[in-house]
Amino acid sequence: MKLNAGRLRHRIRIERPIATQDPDTGALTEAVQIIGTVFASIEPLSAREFIAAQSTQSQITAKILMRYRTGLTPDMRLIDVATGTVYNPAGFLPDPYTGRDWLTIPCVVA
Template sequence: MRAGKLRHRITIQRPARTQDQNTGEMREGWKDVATVWASVEPLSVREFIAAKSGQAEISARITIRYRAGIDATMRILYRDTVYNIEGVLPDPQSGRHYLTMPVSGGVNDG
């Protein structure tokens, strides 16, 4: 993938437990893993209809340079929108150049 296509800035987050400093209570939340350049492509109407036939409603495809440790428990923030990662697909040639993630829009609270 050419670097020029990676023109959107996204933040990848993972679930995290934090302790409230005032009460000591453990809370579920999200922690930033990385902010990276990506290609964010909304699905075409045909792709969207095909995706709806499955369980998740895939609304976009996000591609980043290869990065170890990305999985479907994480989420992506892009332009004040939360995207749930529905899967992580390595590139078909080497598996180490880029990752493509089908994502669905909506809040992922863990």
């Protein structure tokens, strides 16, 4: 089963936090590295999913679906390019059929 491309109507920027060091002072500063921009589907949790998430003391409020991509880690953040909303992923769940077609990403809105 494939992910229908028509569902992927949101542009998402994937960013990773990085520490940079000032060459003059040696001070460390936080910055972000843009990993890429992809099309995805941002979906609020349904009432049933929200109740299930709350029962496990989770703050998950949305899920993002995107085509499979390697190298993603929970310390990254996903940003809706149109609205600027920042989503912090709780993990990356591969599709249940092949494990390499799409990812479901439960997220907390920052």
